[in-house]
Amino acid sequence: MKKLIEIKNMYFKYDKEYVIENLDLDIYSGDYLGIIGSNGSGKSTLIKLMLGILKPSKGEILLYGKNPAIGKFTSNIGYVSQVGLSTGIDFPATVREIVMMNLYREIGLFKFSKVKHKEMVKKALQTVDMLDYEKSKFSDLSGGQQQRVMIAKAIVNNPELLILDEPTTGIDHKSVESLYSLLDNLHKNKNISIVMISHDIKKIKSHATKILELDDFSEEVIGC
């Protein structure tokens, strides 16, 4: 099995105290890892380390066997933030434009998208069942619909790994259920590995294949 992320003896602190201490963790292709833990236990920090936004204070984190270049986002990894953060989009963009944003590296800024790119956007929107909303204004959608669009944006590049930071916060019960089924579908049928923070321990344990508990500095991986 291919190793996507390898964390070795990693420590991280913002100021004086360590937020993450002596963490060892391997994430393989095919994993669906749920990250749980109380408020402030370091879940979002760990994701920022995985994305290369933060650098370990000690120890190592390797993405595809390499040190992530700080601030250089790899297109092999898709990222979805909390609903509140994704709705920070305050210009009148359409659903298609939002998803297209993750193709600009490929298209080139200020150049026109090609048929191929429009097809990639359509395919991603179809996967998340939002193709009918392609021309709708993003800001007119419900929280659950917006989150599906953000997932389409994250998968439009066909990443191997999708990282989600509590994507269900603030969305209604029915949308949460359908978001979990969508993630199951991406995991099982599209071979996308998943790392997801969740406060709903029962639910994440019933979907994930591994759980990492980040509490009281005691990190533990439990096979589900």
Ligand SMILES: Nc1ncnc2c1ncn2[C@@H]1O[C@H](COP(=O)(O)OP(=O)(O)OP(=O)(O)O)[C@@H](O)[C@H]1O
């Ligand atoms: N930029 C920062 N500078 C200093 N301290 C920070 C910063 N970001 C987070 N922290 C602190 O690091 C600790 C871990 O924060 P983090 O956001 O990773 O926790 P979390 O488990 O994701 O919490 P929550 O469940 O509330 O989102 C907290 O004590 C937090 O106050």
